[in-house]
Amino acid sequence: MIALALPAQDSGTFTPPGIEELHLPAIIPWGAAEGFSKQMLLVILSVVIIATFFVIAARKQQLVPGKLQFAGEAAYSFVRNGIAKDIIGGRDFMKYVPLLFSLFFFILVNNIYGAIPLIQLPTFSHVGGAYVMAAIVYVTWIGIGIKRNGLKYFKLATVPSGVPFYILPIVVPIEIISNFLVRPVTHSLRLFATMLAGHLIVMISGAGIEFLVMQESVLLKGASVLVLGGAIAMYMLEALIMVLQAYVFTLLTAIYIEGALHADSH
Amino acid sequence: MNQAIISAATEGGTNPLVPNPWEMLVVFAGFALLMFIVVKYVVPMFEKTFAERAEAIEGGIAKAEKAQAEASAALEEYKQQLTEARTEANRIREEARAEGAQILAELKEKAAAESARITAQAHTQIESERQAAVVSLRAEVGTLATTLASRIVGEALSDDARSARVVDRFLADLENQNAGVAK
Numbered sequence: 001m002i003a004l005a006l007p008a009q010d011s012g013t014f015t016p017p018g019i020e021e022l023h024l025p026a027i028i029p030w031g032a033a034e035g036f037s038k039q040m041l042l043v044i045l046s047v048v049i050i051a052t053f054f055v056i057a058a059r060k061q062q063l064v065p066g067k068l069q070f071a072g073e074a075a076y077s078f079v080r081n082g083i084a085k086d087i088i089g090g091r092d093f094m095k096y097v098p099l100l101f102s103l104f105f106f107i108l109v110n111n112i113y114g115a116i117p118l119i120q121l122p123t124f125s126h127v128g129g130a131y132v133m134a135a136i137v138y139v140t141w142i143g144i145g146i147k148r149n150g151l152k153y154f155k156l157a158t159v160p161s162g163v164p165f166y167i168l169p170i171v172v173p174i175e176i177i178s179n180f181l182v183r184p185v186t187h188s189l190r191l192f193a194t195m196l197a198g199h200l201i202v203m204i205s206g207a208g209i210e211f212l213v214m215q216e217s218v219l220l221k222g223a224s225v226l227v228l229g230g231a232i233a234m235y236m237l238e239a240l241i242m243v244l245q246a247y248v249f250t251l252l253t254a255i256y257i258e259g260a261l262h263a264d265s266h
Numbered sequence: 267m268n269q270a271i272i273s274a275a276t277e278g279g280t281n282p283l284v285p286n287p288w289e290m291l292v293v294f295a296g297f298a299l300l301m302f303i304v305v306k307y308v309v310p311m312f313e314k315t316f317a318e319r320a321e322a323i324e325g326g327i328a329k330a331e332k333a334q335a336e337a338s339a340a341l342e343e344y345k346q347q348l349t350e351a352r353t354e355a356n357r358i359r360e361e362a363r364a365e366g367a368q369i370l371a372e373l374k375e376k377a378a379a380e381s382a383r384i385t386a387q388a389h390t391q392i393e394s395e396r397q398a399a400v401v402s403l404r405a406e407v408g409t410l411a412t413t414l415a416s417r418i419v420g421e422a423l424s425d426d427a428r429s430a431r432v433v434d435r436f437l438a439d440l441e442n443q444n445a446g447v448a449k
Contacts, residue, residue, distance in 0.1 A: 037286075037288075037289065039289050039292075040288070040289060040292040043289075043292050043293050043296040044292070044296055046296070046300075047296045047297075047299050047300045047303075050300060051299075051300060051303040051304075051308075054304070054308040055303070055307055055308060055311075058307070058308055058311035058312050058315070059311065061311060061314060061315045061318070062315075063315070063318060063319050063322050065315075069315075072312070073312060073315070073316075076308070076309075076312045080312075094313075097309060098301065098304045098305045098308075098309045099301065101304055101308070101309065102297065102300050102301045102304045105300075106296075106297055106300055123293070126285070126286060126289055127282060127283055127284070127285050128285030128286050128287070128289040128290040128293065129289060129290070129293040131285050131290060132290045132293045132294045132297070133293070133297070136294075136297065192282075196282060
C-alpha cells in the first residue's frame with residue numbers, strides 16, 4: 001500500500017518535494033536536458049488569453065459599454081489611471097501605458113496559473129522569465145533617462161543634490177549600487193522568489209497531506225485535516241500574492257520610469 | 267532524511283537562480299508579441315473609445331446648455347409677448363370705455379338738442395295757432411257783433427267800410443278798457 005502510493009519514500013520518513021519538482025519533463029524534448037517545457041506553453045497561452053480578451057473587449061468601441069467591454073475598460077483603466085497616470089503624471093504618461101499594461105497583465109496571468117487547478121504552475125517560478133522582465137524594464141528606464149537628460153543622467157541618478165561634498169564618497173557608491181546593480185536584481189528576484197516559495201508551499205502541503213493520510217495511525221490520518229486547513233489558507237494567501245506581485249512589479253516599473261523622467265528634480 | 271534531501275539537491279543539480287535560456291527566449295518573444303498587439307490594437311482602441319465618450323459627454327452637455335439657453339430665451343419672449351398683449355388689452359379696454367362715454371355724451375347732447383328743437387317748434391306752432399285764432403276770432407267777433415248790432419238797430423249796415431271802422435273802434439275801446447282794468 002505504502003510503496004505504491006509513495007514510490008520515493010518509505011512510510012517512516014517524509015521527504016518534502018524540492019526545487020527539482022518545478023522542472024517537469026519537457027513536453028517536446030530536444031537536446032539533452034532542455035525542450036519545449038510546460039512553462040513555455042503557458043507563456044504562449046498567456047499571450048493568447050490576454051490579446052484575445054482585450055482585443056475582443058476593445059473591438060466594439062461602444063460609447064455605452066457592454067459587460068465585456070466594461071470589464072476590459074475597467075482593467076485597462078486600472079493600469080492607465082491607477083498606475084501610469086498616478087505615478088508618472090499627467091503630461092507624458094500615455095507613452096508608457098502600453099508597456100505598463102502589458103507588464104501587468106502578462107505577469108498577472110502567468111502568476112495566476114499557479115492558482116488554477118491542473119495548470120498549477122506560475123511561469124515565474126522559473127527565474128529566466130523574471131530576469132527577462134526585469135531586464136526589459138531596466139533597459140527601458142535607463143534609456144528614458146539618457147534620452148531625457150543625455151549622459152548627464154548618470155550624474156543626476158547617482159549624485160544627490162544638497163548633500164555635503166565630504167559625504168559624497170560614501171553616498172555616490174551607495175547610489176550606484178542601489179540604483180544600477182541592486183534594483184534589477186531585486187526587481188526580478190522578488191517576483192521569482194514569491195512565486196517559487198508559493199508554489200513550494202502548496203506542493204509541500206499537498207505532499208504532507210498525502211503522507212499523513214497514508215499513515216497507519218488514526219491520529220496521524222486526522223492530523224491531515226489540519227494540514228488541509230493550513231494548505232487552503234496558504235493557497236488563498238498565494239492567490240493574493242500572485243495578484244499583488246504583478247501589481248508591485250508594474251508599480252515599481254512606473255516608479256523607475258518616473259525617476260528617470262524627472263531625474264533633475266530628485 | 268537529511269541525506270535524502272542532499273542527494274536530491276545534488277542529483278537534480280538545479281540551482282534555482284540559473285535560468286533556462288530557451289525559456290528566457292520564449293518569455294521575451296511572448297512579451298514582445300503581446301507588446302506589439304497592445305501598442306497596435308488594444309491601447310488605440312481603448313483610447314479612441316475614451317476620447318469618443320468624453321467628446322459625447324461634453325457634446326451632450328454643450329447641447330443641453332444650448333437647449334436650455336434657447337428655452338429660456340423663448341420663455342423670455344413669451345413673457346414679453348404676454349406683457350404686450352396685456353397692455354394692448356388694457357389699452358383697448360380703455361379706448362372702448364372712452365369711446366362709450368363719448369358716444370353716450372353725444373347721444374345725450376343730441377337728445378337734448380332734439381328736445382329743445384321740438385319744444386321750440388311746439389312754441390312756434392302754438393304761437394302761430396294763437397295768432398290764427400286771434401285773427402279768426404277778431405273777424406268772427408266783428409261779424410257776430412255787426413250782425414247783432416244790425417239786428418238790434420234794425421238797419422243793415424251795408425257800408426262795410428264804415429261798419430268795419432265802428433267795429434275796430436269798439437274793439438280798440440275794449441282793449442283800452444281791458445288795459446285800464448289790468449292797470
